[in-house]
Amino acid sequence: MSKLYNVNTLWVLMIIMTISTYMLGKFGPGGTSVVMFLLLTVLIKSTFIIRDFMELRGVSILWRGIMYGWLGIVTIGIAIAYIAGS
Numbered sequence: 001m002s003k004l005y006n007v008n009t010l011w012v013l014m015i016i017m018t019i020s021t022y023m024l025g026k027f028g029p030g031g032t033s034v035v036m037f038l039l040l041t042v043l044i045k046s047t048f049i050i051r052d053f054m055e056l057r058g059v060s061i062l063w064r065g066i067m068y069g070w071l072g073i074v075t076i077g078i079a080i081a082y083i084a085g086s
Contacts, residue, residue, distance in 0.1 A: 007052060007053070010052055010053075017044065025038065032082070032083065032086060035082050036079065039075055046071050047071075050064075050068065
């Protein structure tokens with residue numbers, strides 16, 4: 001494993017992503033493209049959490065499928081609801 005890829009680096013990256021999405025939501029423009037960018041950021045952060053902080057990297061494909069499937073269904077549901085409502 002690379003020295004740059006560790007839990008501390010991921011934590012700092014997730015903090016930066018959290019601050020950037022907050023700033024974008026607070027001071028940036030609205031619209032579908034911004035919401036899709038925010039959902040993409042959520043997907044990336046959730047993948048880090050599932051894989052590295054919950055340590056599901058080495059478990060069976062069933063557990064990873066459940067976690068990533070749930071994440072995908074919820075994210076797609078939010079995207080569809082936003083697009084349908086706008």
